[in-house]
Amino acid sequence: MSDTLSVAWALAWIRGAQAVLAENRETLNDLDRAIGDGDHGENMDRGMKAVVGKLADGAEDVQGVLKVVASTLMSVVGGAAGPLYGTAFLRAAKATEGDVDADGAVAIVAGALEGIVARGKATTGEKTMVDSWSPALDAAKAVAESGGTAAEAFRAAAEAASKGSDDTIPLRASKGRASYLGERSMGHRDPGSLSTTLILKAAADAAEAA
Amino acid sequence: MSVALVIVSHSAQLADGVVELAAQMARNVELRAAGGTDDGRIGTSFDKVNDAVTELRAAGHDVAILTDLGSATMTVESVLDFLDEEELEHVKFSDGPLVEGAVAAAVTAQVGGDLDAVVAAGRARELFG
Ligand SMILES: [Mg+2]
16 A cells, blocks of 8 residues: 555545445435435446546546546536536545545545535535535545555545434434425435545545555 | 526426526526436436526526425535635525526526626515515
8 A cells, every 4th residue: 555646646536436336225215205305326426437437548647537537527427416526526626636635635635625615605514415424535635644644534434424424314414405405404414424434435446445 | 798597406307397487588588407417317416507607698688597496405515615706796596486587587687687697586575575
């Protein structure tokens, strides 16, 4: 396992994320059907397949991979996830230079969270993907500050995102179309928090294999 | 410089219908529908919005953009993020109820209102407080 993550890691991350999002397509659709329009799994699957197609010839560097993810998701997804993840990966790309060490991992997660907050105008506790990205950033930061590796930072981020996703279940939605359901949105996991968790887990898995 | 409208909806039929309705009272206003995804599903398309804005700007129009739901608004804001400061003086989002807003904005453009007047009309605040 190498301490810094290169373009090969970024490609493995995104391909791994595509595979796991495809596997979870129906789960994500079902979660979105409960409190939304039922297309989150389909949208992420379609978007990530297009991304992987565009990355077939590789990319120059980590930033290049993240930029392709951003522009492709923005164009292809169609639902709210397009501009949200598109902006997330765009800001993550802007925060990345060269290979990724632990601070670089923090910068990627911070950039993603900043993009999602700028685009969706949500804060924590509103039953959105922010409830996974925000604790993920705190966890990644803690690892970097205590001298951990990029792989450890992504693993901690993924675990915190997963816990954050669990914590969305009892919440009442106050953003997006789920908010129209009021109290009926309670008792369901936010689908965006699960796709976030899967994406961060794929980053950690690829980093541990790098 | 005349003001044109881009109507962004998750549904291509809804976008077309709003254009049809707004055109009735605004015969000389350029109205563009940007509805549905690129492959004809329910959703919004970054490229459809971006292409409509680019074409209208190339034709010399200022552009007001109206949307139906929050994720359409996020798509529009993503498009605006790629414009520079100077372009943002000529391309603006009007955050209002789509049908009333589009009619009010189109009529305002028809009678020669500038971009800020059209955007303000599109918000239709007098109807919704
Ligand atoms: Mg949805």
